[in-house]
């Protein structure tokens with residue numbers, strides 16, 4: 235808190251999802267004194283509840299969103315380049331069955347347009363498949379009525395880690411970033427917003443931060459924060475809920491990602507591989523649920539299971555097969571035309587409130603970088619208007635790698651890990667998740683060999699990663715580590731509960747927790763798991 239309130243900032247960004255982190259990175263790279271506050275953990279909102287796709291926008295073709303497709307394609311190329319450990323190419327098939335909303339010829343036309351708009355620089359160009367080739371690609375697909383389909387390529391990401399890496403890059407460029415720090419009432423000066431009252435959610439401490447420009451990047455919470463500026467502000471958002479479920483990949487035996495249309499409502503859905511698991515999503519329903527306590531309902535699960543079972547009838551997936559689930563609110567911009575949820579394009583808007591606060595809503599993970607640049611451009615104009623000063627206007631956010639993305643070829647790092655005696659699966663896991671930063675984790679293990687122990691065998695994660703999460707990735711709670719940095723919550727059959735105590739001990743050594751606090755933090759994680767996994 236002391237650091238945050240010591241000096242006035244040029245820019246205060248409220249909300250540490252992908253948009254807030256992207257704005258903070260862009261602003262800090264342009265030399266603005268930037269503060270980013272997040273009320274919970276970085277990425278804990280919508281940005282860690284996505285379909286984890288960095289997509290070229292194939293779906294937007296149906297809505298005529300050619301501009302969105304062009305932008306999404308460009309951004310996908312950029313992210314594959316600056317963060318190869320966080321964003322990776324993903325092959326897809328799109329099977330078509332008789333009676334589907336999308337016919338084979340329409341898919342073929344769409345695919346051709348998709349490749350053309352990408353100037354044939356899609357991850358790879360598409361290929362149409364006949365029935366037999368489609369069944370060879372995905373043997374468990376329903377044979378009856380199958381007409382063939384397409385193979386195409388897109389990209390998948392680690393959404394939560396993308397946010398954390400982006401925020402860390404902002405820190406590297408001088409931004410102050412604080413998680414568990416809520417932006418409460420706004421400070422006013424001559425009718426304008428000139429900062430905010432902050433509350434440290436872990437210590438209860440309060441303080442007032444001054445800032446020339448305040449940006450509200452709180453996603454589904456944005457209207458709530460706007461009402462702090464203007465109690466009569468009209469809502470900007472009309473959120474829809476999207477839920478996913480995770481099942482064992484062996485149940486569908488899917489070799490790649492699969493896009494298909496739900497027989498229930500004709501919406502495009504996905505089965506997406508995630509190591510030995512596959513997740514299925516998503517629903518898209520209008521909702522008035524609060525973003526604070528969003529739940530995956532029985533209806534959500536049944537919709538997803540019925541949709542996927544229609545394509546994989548022999549899998550006979552049931553509720554008991556659901557290993558994990560998550561839901562997020564799409565912060566969709568209010569649609570005056572009242573189109574259905576799925577057909578509203580995911581555009582963003584930046585609006586200025588009566589007190590001068592900028593609110594940024596909408597967008598996607600995929601296009602966060604360009605949206606952030608637009609928001610910072612607008613903040614720069616506002617700053618100039620306020621103090622008349624010209625500032626450096628360049629931010630090469632598309633050139634500088636995110637932490638860990640400095641090299642795509644990691645073979646020399648692999649050697650180092652193996653030399654230390656780390657088992658190959660753990661070395662590969664570290665390289666995959668941390669890119670070049672795996673070297674730092676190897677060094678932690680080299681200095682204290684106890685840290686090379688696996689956290690939850692046979693899972694390849696090692697104890698040194700917990701130390702890295704606290705020292706470098708701003709982890710403050712066991713949940714931060716097990717949910718958003720390690721994903722054990724989603725991936726492990728017991729949601730990582732068995733590792734909670736050890737994680738708390740390792741965190742305690744870093745953060746100075748005494749034994750009762752260590753026990754309390756481990757317990758808190760168990761309570762979190764119980765609260766989120768019991769329907």
Ligand SMILES: Cc1cc2nc3c(=O)[nH]c(=O)nc-3n(C[C@H](O)[C@H](O)[C@H](O)COP(=O)(O)OP(=O)(O)OC[C@H]3O[C@@H](n4cnc5c(N)ncnc54)[C@H](O)[C@@H]3O)c2cc1C
Nearest residue numbers: 249251252253273279280281285287417453476562599600
């Ligand atoms: C189901 C689903 C699937 C999706 N799939 C994809 C996909 O595959 N690919 C893609 O590109 N996009 C996808 N999206 C869209 C994408 O996830 C969102 O557009 C994006 O994450 C929004 O980011 P954000 O930063 O605006 O919001 P959020 O990530 O929600 O961040 C807002 C943050 O503000 C914080 N906050 C709120 N109030 C305060 C306060 N007073 N003080 C401090 N902090 C505060 C919250 O805690 C939160 O962390 C999906 C969205 C959903 C819901």
